[in-house]
Amino acid sequence: MKNPELGIIRAALPDDEILTKCIHCGMCLATCPTYDLTKLERSSPRGRIQLIKAVADGRLEITPTFIEEMSFCLDCQACETACPAGVKYGRMVESSRVLIEDTKENYAIPDIVKKIGLNYILTNNLALRTVAFLMLLIQRSGLQFLMMKSGFLKIFNKNFNEYLKLLPKMKFKTTRGLLKGVSLKPERSRYKAAFLSGCIMDVAFSDVNLDTIQFLLKNDCEVFIPEKQVCCGSLHAHNGEMKTAFALMKKNLDAFLAEDYDYLVSNSAGCGAFMKEYGHLLSDDPVYSIAAGKFSEKVKDFSEFVHLTDFQTKLRPPDETVTYHDACHLVHSQKVSQEPRQMLAKIPGIMMENLNESTWCCGSAGIYNVTRYEDSMHFLDKKMQNLKNTKADVVLTANPGCMLQIEYGIKKYGLKMRIEHPATFLNRLIKE
Ligand code: SF4
Numbered sequence: 496m497k498n499p500e501l502g503i504i505r506a507a508l509p510d511d512e513i514l515t516k517c518i519h520c521g522m523c524l525a526t527c528p529t530y531d532l533t534k535l536e537r538s539s540p541r542g543r544i545q546l547i548k549a550v551a552d553g554r555l556e557i558t559p560t561f562i563e564e565m566s567f568c569l570d571c572q573a574c575e576t577a578c579p580a581g582v583k584y585g586r587m588v589e590s591s592r593v594l595i596e597d598t599k600e601n602y603a604i605p606d607i608v609k610k611i612g613l614n615y616i617l618t619n620n621l622a623l624r625t626v627a628f629l630m631l632l633i634q635r636s637g638l639q640f641l642m643m644k645s646g647f648l649k650i651f652n653k654n655f656n657e658y659l660k661l662l663p664k665m666k667f668k669t670t671r672g673l674l675k676g677v678s679l680k681p682e683r684s685r686y687k688a689a690f691l692s693g694c695i696m697d698v699a700f701s702d703v704n705l706d707t708i709q710f711l712l713k714n715d716c717e718v719f720i721p722e723k724q725v726c727c728g729s730l731h732a733h734n735g736e737m738k739t740a741f742a743l744m745k746k747n748l749d750a751f752l753a754e755d756y757d758y759l760v761s762n763s764a765g766c767g768a769f770m771k772e773y774g775h776l777l778s779d780d781p782v783y784s785i786a787a788g789k790f791s792e793k794v795k796d797f798s799e800f801v802h803l804t805d806f807q808t809k810l811r812p813p814d815e816t817v818t819y820h821d822a823c824h825l826v827h828s829q830k831v832s833q834e835p836r837q838m839l840a841k842i843p844g845i846m847m848e849n850l851n852e853s854t855w856c857c858g859s860a861g862i863y864n865v866t867r868y869e870d871s872m873h874f875l876d877k878k879m880q881n882l883k884n885t886k887a888d889v890v891l892t893a894n895p896g897c898m899l900q901i902e903y904g905i906k907k908y909g910l911k912m913r914i915e916h917p918a919t920f921l922n923r924l925i926k927e
């Protein structure tokens with residue numbers, strides 16, 4: 496092994512062939528948003544694979560260009576969908592980010608903030624809820640408005656006001672708070688569905704969680720929400736914090752496997768994609784490998800699961816026209832593309848508008864829209880132009896990051912549409 500750090504890359508890449516699978520055909524180039532923007536080979540999937548392989552072979556140091564390209568990549572995995580050779584690009588770029596984090600010697604302030612957020616706040620439910628409550632106070636008291644109006648935050652970063660606009664609106668109640676008094680066992684039960692409340696979903700999208708759970712209950716599903724569950728670890732894995740991701744994965748396995756259930760129903764594309772990877776990532780773990788494999792097999796996106804029920808018989812026709820944006824972690828990571836469309840097509844009287852380039856990343860990409868705001872806005876521009884052309888009333892998408900990014904885009908471009916999660920949309924249509 497020419498480069499001892501290859502071990503770190505390969506530690507997360509158990510398939511040794513992964514770095515040599517690319518046949519340089521270029522089929523992925525047209526699907527890559529960063530290549531589309533720069534037209535530089537090094538910003539393409541094929542170019543990045545060459546960079547990663549060069550580092551792995553010891554032919555290239557971890558240079559600023561290498562770090563820049565790994566950070567510029569959205570990890571949207573559109574290239575994986577296009578690739579005829581089955582290159583697992585997402586695993587490669589995520590591993591290279593682990594390598595970058597592990598070999599970093601100096602941290603700038605944004606790096607430190609990111610590390611604290613990922614390793615000390617998202618990992619601890621109490622810390623997360625405390626920070627969320629403080630944010631709620633700042634948002635609801637008008638302090639955030641005053642901070643933005645005064646412009647003083649721009650001293651720290653010229654885009655600070657935009658970051659505040661991109662932040663989710665914190666909710667007064669977490670998922671459990673909203674569920675007080677709700678029985679999770681319906682009279683008739685056909686399936687038992689486990690449910691991940693999530694981290695950001697729990698404090699900022701607890702209403703979407705409630706809609707998902709209510710929809711499951713109304714469709715004869717018992718819902719199991721383990722008390723000791725934690726964040727799924729996807730944001731950590733995508734940002735090079737793999738050790739923390741592994742610790743979270745194991746905590747979740749302990750929490751979820753305490754009871755038997757039929758499926759784990761996910762309403763967040765990023766969380767669902769990562770939970771489907773637990774089995775692969777822990778395949779060498781002497782304690783958790785079998786449990787992780789079983790756990791991943793039971794994970795289903797909301798749009799996959801609902802087809803097991805006869806939900807459509809309970810719905811009234813919607814009044815609004817609807818369009819659908821594919822979240823990258825649903826369409827590219829999970830390859831779930833037809834199920835959401837078939838789910839929507841089952842709604843009686845639905846008026847659907849086709850969204851051109853619906854699988855093109857909106858630029859949210861986890862925390863990319865904060866870490867690389869300007870680049871992210873290029874990708875959002877294209878998405879908003881396509882959304883504008885649909886003239887739909889409602890945009891449906893199943894990922895919290897996409898919801899925040901598109902909501903920001905709707906305000907920025909002054910469009911008359913709103914964003915909604917498919918579970919909220921469906922739950923709203925149930926005839927009482
Ligand atoms: S993950 Fe997305 S941005 Fe990154 S190389 Fe693939 S297509 Fe391009």
Ligand code: SF4
Pocket residue numbers: 516517518519520521522523524540541544574577578579580581582
């Ligand atoms: S499509 Fe796949 S095999 Fe072809 S260049 Fe891109 S990554 Fe390589």
